[in-house]
Amino acid sequence: MRLLLVEDELEMAAxxxxxxxxxxxxxxxxxxxxxxxxxxxxxxxxxxILDRQLPDxxxxxxxxxxxxxKSGIPVIVLTARGAVDERVRGLDMGADDYLAxxxxxxxxxxxxxxxxxRSPDIAPMTARIxxxxxxxxxxxxxxxGQLLDLPRRELLVLETLARRQxxxxxxxxxxxxxxxxxxxxxSNSLDAHVSRLRRKLADTGAGVEIHSIRGVGYLLRPSx
Amino acid sequence: MRLLLVEDELEMAAxxxxxxxxxxxxxxxxxxxxxxxxxxxxxxxxxxILDRQLPDxxxxxxxxxxxxxKSGIPVIVLTARGAVDERVRGLDMGADDYLAxxxxxxxxxxxxxxxxxRSPDIAPMTARIxxxxxxxxxxxxxxxGQLLDLPRRELLVLETLARRQxxxxxxxxxxxxxxxxxxxxxSNSLDAHVSRLRRKLADTGAGVEIHSIRGVGYLLRPSx
DNA sequence: TGCGCCGCAACGTTGCTGCAATCCTCGTCG
DNA sequence: CGACGAGGATTGCAGCAACGTTGCGGCGCA
Numbered sequence: 001m002r003l004l005l006v007e008d009e010l011e012m013a014a015x016x017x018x019x020x021x022x023x024x025x026x027x028x029x030x031x032x033x034x035x036x037x038x039x040x041x042x043x044x045x046x047x048x049i050l051d052r053q054l055p056d057x058x059x060x061x062x063x064x065x066x067x068x069x070k071s072g073i074p075v076i077v078l079t080a081r082g083a084v085d086e087r088v089r090g091l092d093m094g095a096d097d098y099l100a101x102x103x104x105x106x107x108x109x110x111x112x113x114x115x116x117x118r119s120p121d122i123a124p125m126t127a128r129i130x131x132x133x134x135x136x137x138x139x140x141x142x143x144x145g146q147l148l149d150l151p152r153r154e155l156l157v158l159e160t161l162a163r164r165q166x167x168x169x170x171x172x173x174x175x176x177x178x179x180x181x182x183x184x185x186x187s188n189s190l191d192a193h194v195s196r197l198r199r200k201l202a203d204t205g206a207g208v209e210i211h212s213i214r215g216v217g218y219l220l221r222p223s224x
Numbered sequence: 225m226r227l228l229l230v231e232d233e234l235e236m237a238a239x240x241x242x243x244x245x246x247x248x249x250x251x252x253x254x255x256x257x258x259x260x261x262x263x264x265x266x267x268x269x270x271x272x273i274l275d276r277q278l279p280d281x282x283x284x285x286x287x288x289x290x291x292x293x294k295s296g297i298p299v300i301v302l303t304a305r306g307a308v309d310e311r312v313r314g315l316d317m318g319a320d321d322y323l324a325x326x327x328x329x330x331x332x333x334x335x336x337x338x339x340x341x342r343s344p345d346i347a348p349m350t351a352r353i354x355x356x357x358x359x360x361x362x363x364x365x366x367x368x369g370q371l372l373d374l375p376r377r378e379l380l381v382l383e384t385l386a387r388r389q390x391x392x393x394x395x396x397x398x399x400x401x402x403x404x405x406x407x408x409x410x411s412n413s414l415d416a417h418v419s420r421l422r423r424k425l426a427d428t429g430a431g432v433e434i435h436s437i438r439g440v441g442y443l444l445r446p447s448x
Numbered sequence: 449t450g451c452g453c454c455g456c457a458a459c460g461t462t463g464c465t466g467c468a469a470t471c472c473t474c475g476t477c478g
Numbered sequence: 479c480g481a482c483g484a485g486g487a488t489t490g491c492a493g494c495a496a497c498g499t500t501g502c503g504g505c506g507c508a
Contacts (some may be wrong), residue, residue, distance in 0.1 A: 038323070151453055167362025186499080187456045195498060214464065214496060216363065217378035375464055410466045412486080419488055438474070438485065451508085461498075472487070478480095 001129040002026040002177070003112070006036040006059055007051040014048075016072045019105040026156070027053045030224070032056045040066060047112055050095070063095060074115035076108070113137070127162040130207025134162040143206045153178055154197045159188075161210065161220035169215040194218065226401065227336070228252050230260040231275040231302070240273075240332075241404065251404070256280045264290065271298045271336055273317070287319060300335060315379055351386045354431025354446040358386040365431045377402055378421045381414075385434065385444035394441040418442065 003020065007013050008031050017027040028045065030036035033056050038159060041043070052059040063075060077095040097111050127134045133142045141148040141158055150158065160177040161169055171190070178193070179185050196211050209223040227259035231237050232255050241251040252269065255313055257280050263269070272290060276283040287299055301319040321335050351358045359365045365372040365382055382418065384401040395414075402417070403409050422434050433447040 113410070153454070164362070168364050169358065170363070185455080190456050191497060192455080192499080195500085198498090211371075211373075212497070213364075213373065213379075214462090216379065218364075219364070219371075221371070324470080372504095377465070409466080413466050415486065416488080422487090436486070449508100451506105454507090456502090456504105458501090459499090462496085464495085465493090467491090467493105469490090470488085470493090473485090475484090476482090478482105 002028065002045050002180070003047045003049060004028050004030060004036065004039055004045045005049045006030045006033070006054065007049070008032065010055050012196065016105070016108075020109075026177075030179055036062055037065065045073065047076070047115065048110070049076050049078065051078045054169075060095075062108055072196050074112070076115070080101075115171070120147060127165050129162065129165050129220055132162075132201070132208045134158065134207040136163070143204045146204070148200065148204060148206070150197070150200065152169075153193045156201070157193050157197055158220075161218060168213060168217050168219045172217075174217065226255060226269050226448045227251065227271045227273060228260065228263055228269045229273045229275075230286065232256065232278055233274070233275075255284070260286055261289065269297070269307055271300070273300050273302065275302045277334070282290070284319075294316060298331070298336075304391065307311050319423065353389050353444055355384065356386075356425070356430040357433045358382065360387070367428045372428060372430070374421070374424065377413075377417045377423070381417050381421055382444075385442060386401070389444050391443050392437060396441075403427045 003026070004015055005016060005027055007016075007029070008172060010031070013027075013029045013031075017029065020027045028039055030143055031054075032040050035046075040048075048062075050059045050062060059077065066073060074096045075081060077098045078090055078101055079098050096115055099111065126136060130147075131143050135142065136141075136159070139155070139159070141150065141155070141162075156178045157174065175190055176186060178190065194210055194212075201208055201210070207221055209222055211219050211221055213219070228239060229251050231253070231388060232239075233325075234255070235257075237251075237253040241253065247335055253280075254263050257278055260272075264272075272286075274283045274286060276339070283301065290297060290299060298320045301322045303322050308331055323335065344387055345398055351360070355367050356372075358364075359366070363379065363383065365374065365379075380402045381398065384398055399409065399414055402414060418434055418436075425432055425434070435443050435445055437443065
């Protein structure tokens with residue numbers, strides 16, 4: 001799961017990024033409307049968290065453009081506590097939900113999950129390849145009903161591959177999905193994650209394999 | 225994938241060409257609006273990267289002409305960082321996306337991919353010839369649902385031929401698609417790749433053949 | 449403070465790829 | 479009609495870049 005936070009307060013962004021990271025989510029941060037539009041053009045985000053007060057305008061003005069770009073993506077608007085009319089206006093503008101600041105991270109998470117759940121048209125809930133079942137909602141992988149306990153990076157790799165099951169995922173795409181924009185990676189860490197993930201998939205008899213295509217990328221497929 | 229860069233700075237063009245080449249993309253360079261229009265007449269490009277400041281006018285003026293020529297082709301506009309109104313105007317003029325200079329190549333690539341993904345009318349997602357199915361999104365070929373495991377160069381050859389299925393692909397065009405402009409090739413490597421690809425297509429019973437036309441090029445067609 | 453994830457680097461391995469040598473095919477011209 | 483030349487096809491080979499694997503140290507989290 002990859003979210004875009006549109007928010008000019010750096011402190012808040014850092015805190016939220018850390019918090020969501022613990023739940024295996026990637027948070028990209030856009031400090032201005034401009035940055036937000038640029039980031040959204042990539043169509044890689046599954047949801048948007050939107051502050052209203054931004055250096056270059058009202059956050060709400062982003063919503064119509066978001067809808068034009070990617071219609072069904074969930075948008076959560078952050079408002080000041082008690083400003084009822086703000087909330088109403090947000091919903092009128094097409095936001096899916098709002099949240100009063102300050103808020104508990106748990107609450108934000110719950111709302112994100114709820115919104116994900118009711119937009120099944122975007123992406124199917126689960127993917128099945130071999131004996132592996134990947135649950136995009138619960139963000140977990142199962143083999144024969146047995147939970148596959150994966151660390152964050154490996155889970156992101158598997159999730160990305162499962163999303164495009166059967167089709168090739170370019171190496172650069174995978175790097176973006178696993179590390180986000182900001183994080184520069186300067187080693188073969190990705191290969192390392194793939195390697196460890198492969199071992200786990202093999203050990204649990206998941207019936208899937210990560211096939212590599214030299215110079216192109218990887219793909220997830222049933223093992224022969 | 226073949227893109228047209230409309231940009232008068234040679235340095236920038238060279239750098240970008242080299243960078244995109246590494247990601248299996250071909251970049252043609254047009255230093256002026258005039259050159260751009262001439263290049264577009266060939267209808268071989270899958271996307272346009274457009275600078276605004278050009279010797280013979282504003283890059284944006286190209287957009288309506290592009291739309292008239294080839295309606296759905298993605299256009300990315302390059303703007304100076306921080307010039308918000310420029311960007312807005314670009315989007316109003318019908319650009320599909322914009323990018324602030326200087327930018328990371330990865331960022332550009334991500335946008336290109338995203339735009340490709342949502343313009344299915346331009347480039348059909350899949351091509352079918354004989355028993356061969358080529359998936360341009362997943363960048364892979366299948367025969368009877370079976371993945372054809374091809375290395376980078378061979379994949380590029382097949383991808384290019386499949387994209388122009390039935391029509392002849394000039395030898396020089398194919399070389400450009402496979403190697404790009406920078407990479408000089410001094411042997412018959414291309415023939416070698418074609419040869420190996422032919423063997424694989426025959427072995428898997430793909431029902432297609434790469435027919436060669438002496439002195440002109442190749443074409444992909446159902447085998448008799 | 450212990451545990452585990454993660455980035456990193458070192459090193460082994462694979463197989464793609466450019467190259468060239470050789471053979472083949474087709475068209476042309478005497 | 480036969481020889482010749484140019485362009486194409488095939489294949490072996492060696493270099494090297496991409497990929498795989500593993501161990502280590504640091505850092506964050508419980």
